[in-house]
Structure formats: C-alpha cells, structure tokens
C-alpha cells in the first residue's frame with residue numbers, strides 16, 4: 687500500500703537534524719517508518735499537505751507547531767518504581783541526613799511516575815521533600831500534573847501503597863486513581879529542556895534522576911548534560927541513570943556509587 691504522504695530521504699534527514707537541534711535526540715537511520723507514523727498524525731490533524739510544508743512550518747521562527755513536533759518524537763515509556771534500587775538508595779540517603787531539607791530533581795520525568803515514586807519513597811522514610819519533575823514534552827508533563835493513572839499501572843505498588851498514596855476513582859472514574867493531595871503537594875512540574883542552559887542553575891539538589899534519556903543523546907550531548915547535572919547537584923548528591931546508561935563513569939565530577947548511581951564529588 688502506498689503511504690498517504692511522501693516521506694523522502696531528505697525529509698527524514700531534515701527531521702533528524704531538527705530533533706537533534708531542539709531536543710538533542712539522535713534518531714537512528716533505521717527509524718524512518720517510526721518517524722513517519724508519529725508525524726503523519728500531525729499532518730492529518732493540521733491539514734498539512736506534505737512533509738516539506740510541515741517541516742517548513744516547524745522551522746519557521748516562533749513556530750507554534752515546534753512543541754507538538756518535539757512531543758510527537760519523544761518516547762515516554764516509564765513506570766512507578768522502575769529500577770527500584772534507586773529509590774532504596776534515595777531513602778537511605780534521606781535516613782543518613784536527618785532534619786536536612788531534601789531536594790530531588792526528576793529531570794526527564796515523562797508522565798510523572800518517577801517523581802511520584804521518589805516522593806513515596808521519601809515519605810515512607812519520614813520526610814517531606816521538595817521534588818521538581820521536568821521534561822521537554824509538554825503533553826507528558828500535563829499527564830504528570832494531573833496525577834491520574836490507570837489502576838493497572840499502579841499494581842506494582844501493591845495494595846498498601848495504593849491505599850496510602852492514591853484515591854481510587856468511582857463511577858465514570860472507575861479503573862483510575864489519582865495521587866492524594868499530600869503526595870501531590872511534594873512535587874512541582876515544569877517544562878525544561880536538558881540541553882538548555884537556563885533552568886535550575888542556582889538550585890542544588892540532593893539527588894537527580896536522569897534515567898532512560900541519555901540513550902537518545904550522542905556522546906558530546908551526554909557530556910554537556912552531565913556538566914549541567916553536576917552543576918545542579920550538591921556535593922555528595924546522587925545521580926541516578928538508566929539501567930543501560932554508564933556515561934557518568936569517567937566524568938570528573940562523579941564517582942561510582944552503586945548500580946547505575948553516581949555520587950557528586952566535592953568541589
């Protein structure tokens with residue numbers, strides 16, 4: 687079957703260049719049909735006649751479509767208590783610093799599960815942390831802000847945690863649960879691009895989650911993001927990376943701490 691819109695090699699190359707510029711994402715050359723499937727929905731929704739016209743629009747100065755283009759190309763897979771050892775390390779860090787103000791940054795938080803998991807782990811350690819959840823994808827962030835999840839996605843939490851931290855919906859909301867206000871109050875969400883030099887520059891966090899996003903970046907971009915995260919972490923703060931990400935090994939600001947976790951060196 688012929689595709690609905692022509693998507694030539696040069697169109698794909700242009701998409702790869704644009705998403706690398708806007709988000710740092712290095713799209714593999716084998717992803718052409720995935721990219722077509724994700725962007726064709728935007729062409730249909732906006733009544734655009736060709737990829738060339740669409741990409742001209744995305745590239746135009748101040749384009750309101752650019753955000754939707756980026757949102758369409760991000761991969762948002764996440765889960766509550768994904769890689770649970772990091773939340774155990776975070777709770778241990780909290781117990782080792784009784785009374786201290788605790789600040790955590792979930793820096794590619796997607797739909798919020800990671801930020802809320804950190805909040806749960808720290809509440810269970812008897813703390814009331816300040817958590818920032820940020821992401822480049824504004825649609826994912828809107829879901830995070832809402833804090834409403836399918837019960838099926840909450841099953842890994844177990845019945846006790848579900849009861850303590852969520853309110854189950856009834857009637858039209860059956861099958862969904864929302865984050866309880868006490869938990870919600872610990873987490874703020876804001877759009878942030880890991881590539882941008884603005885953002886929480888003056889803020890110093892005790893722990894930063896930057897998981898399962900470095901895999902989309904090339905090496906120079908990873909180093910640039912690591913420099914930024916090093917600046918955002920307090921000495922002895924912890925950086926958590928994804929299960930297949932080891933790029934902080936060898937960075938001068940970090941020392942190995944434990945399974946895909948790194949400690950910020952002093953200075």
Ligand SMILES: C[S@@+](CC[C@H](N)C(=O)[O-])C[C@H]1O[C@@H](n2cnc3c(N)ncnc32)[C@H](O)[C@@H]1O
Nearest residue numbers: 709760763764794796822823879880897898899
């Ligand atoms: C696979 S999800 C990972 C979510 C969560 N950290 C986890 O490990 O479960 C990757 C997230 O990184 C975000 N992302 C990609 N590029 C980004 C950038 N330059 N700045 C901030 N977030 C970015 C995507 O929007 C997506 O939500």
